[in-house]
Amino acid sequence: MPVASIEFFWDPVSPYTYLASTQLPSLAREAGVALVYRPFFLGGVMQATGNRPPATVASKGRYMMADLQMWARAYKVPLTPPETFPAKTILALRAGLVTEQQGDGERYAQAIMRAYWGQGRDISDPAVVSAVLSELGLDAPAILALTEQDAIKAALKANTEEAVARGAFGAPSLFVGEQLFWGNDRLDLLRRYLDEQAA
Amino acid sequence: MPVASIEFFWDPVSPYTYLASTQLPSLAREAGVALVYRPFFLGGVMQATGNRPPATVASKGRYMMADLQMWARAYKVPLTPPETFPAKTILALRAGLVTEQQGDGERYAQAIMRAYWGQGRDISDPAVVSAVLSELGLDAPAILALTEQDAIKAALKANTEEAVARGAFGAPSLFVGEQLFWGNDRLDLLRRYLDEQAA
Numbered sequence: 222m223p224v225a226s227i228e229f230f231w232d233p234v235s236p237y238t239y240l241a242s243t244q245l246p247s248l249a250r251e252a253g254v255a256l257v258y259r260p261f262f263l264g265g266v267m268q269a270t271g272n273r274p275p276a277t278v279a280s281k282g283r284y285m286m287a288d289l290q291m292w293a294r295a296y297k298v299p300l301t302p303p304e305t306f307p308a309k310t311i312l313a314l315r316a317g318l319v320t321e322q323q324g325d326g327e328r329y330a331q332a333i334m335r336a337y338w339g340q341g342r343d344i345s346d347p348a349v350v351s352a353v354l355s356e357l358g359l360d361a362p363a364i365l366a367l368t369e370q371d372a373i374k375a376a377l378k379a380n381t382e383e384a385v386a387r388g389a390f391g392a393p394s395l396f397v398g399e400q401l402f403w404g405n406d407r408l409d410l411l412r413r414y415l416d417e418q419a420a
Numbered sequence: 421m422p423v424a425s426i427e428f429f430w431d432p433v434s435p436y437t438y439l440a441s442t443q444l445p446s447l448a449r450e451a452g453v454a455l456v457y458r459p460f461f462l463g464g465v466m467q468a469t470g471n472r473p474p475a476t477v478a479s480k481g482r483y484m485m486a487d488l489q490m491w492a493r494a495y496k497v498p499l500t501p502p503e504t505f506p507a508k509t510i511l512a513l514r515a516g517l518v519t520e521q522q523g524d525g526e527r528y529a530q531a532i533m534r535a536y537w538g539q540g541r542d543i544s545d546p547a548v549v550s551a552v553l554s555e556l557g558l559d560a561p562a563i564l565a566l567t568e569q570d571a572i573k574a575a576l577k578a579n580t581e582e583a584v585a586r587g588a589f590g591a592p593s594l595f596v597g598e599q600l601f602w603g604n605d606r607l608d609l610l611r612r613y614l615d616e617q618a619a
Contacts, residue, residue, distance in 0.1 A: 270477050271477050273472075280469055281469070281590075284589070287599070288606070288609075291613070295609065388483060390479040390480045390483070400486070403480075403483060404605075406603075406605040407487070407605070409494075409608075410487075410490050413490075
């Protein structure tokens with residue numbers, strides 16, 4: 222059975238989601254499938270499932286910092302831990318839904334994740350979200366105004382609830398049909414799964 | 421600086437530790453380093469660090485079952501989820517320390533992990549631990565008697581406390597010097613790290 226797409230549920234607050242975002246476009250291209258960007262609110266996922274952020278365990282938090290740097294070196298991508306962590310990402314996520322509607326979803330999703338984890342910028346700040354949009358040549362004031370629409374707010378909530386209903390409990394959550402792949406460290410299994418489906 | 425060894429802190433209760441155990445001998449051999457088996461009690465690590473088993477989050481537990489099967493297929497190793505989970509592994513771990521002293525540590529560690537996750541046998545049961553030892557041609561009654569020594573009990577406690585003090589919070593915990601690698605899904609980063617150290 223041919224596979225149409227990878228659904229990529231992302232929240233820029235998650236460093237492993239940033240790491241995955243640097244690899245997924247080429248992974249999807251090489252597998253010949255679409256990559257569908259779906260913003261979701263990780264805080265809501267954690268609350269709904271009872272999952273907890275890694276740094277809740279102190280030694281896991283310390284390990285994670287070294288681990289992130291090892292992944293970044295392996296991928297040859299920048300990693301600059303932001304001073305503001307965790308950032309409030311609701312505005313950044315709503316802008317993801319607006320840009321998606323306008324056909325700029327991928328460029329924006331990539332840029333906002335890179336701004337936070339690649340450059341360490343504080344994406345809690347609306348001025349930073351605005352700057353990221355402007356740097357892409359997009360109409361930042363118009364997009365930020367559209368994030369206030371009830372339909373956009375509802376769409377973010379709906380994406381989050383849908384991901385939880387389908388079995389997500391963390392980020393990144395990658396779905397191929399109903400098969401979940403959780404985490405940057407599952408990209409090899411995802412690649413293998415797509416190969417098997419194509420065979 | 422040449423690297424002497426990978427210290428492999430293992431508890432057979434952990435399925436990802438079993439998966440890693442199927443890959444680590446060849447990984448270490450190819451990297452030209454020793455693989456040192458160090459039994460530790462994962463329950464004690466969880467209690468000391470405040471970490472929780474994955475299945476504490478229901479959807480994570482469900483995902484884990486599919487995930488384990490995908491890893492087993494990728495590695496071409498058997499995976500038979502045991503009916504008794506989590507097993508009590510204190511006796512199996514103490515036998516790990518005794519066999520290590522007798523020069524049979526690796527064969528036993530490999531066999532007890534395979535018995536639990538590869539074959540689904542109940543390693544809580546002393547008769548099963550005994551059978552695994554016998555299948556290796558070892559003197560099971562003598563080894564089980566030696567597990568009652570205070571020095572063996574203390575050594576298991578010491579391994580567990582040492583791992584926690586060095587930053588471990590789960591299993592498998594793999595140390596190269598003081599650099600921790602946590603999880604079956606970090607074997608690629610471990611391989612890369614060993615290559616860099618050797619260069």
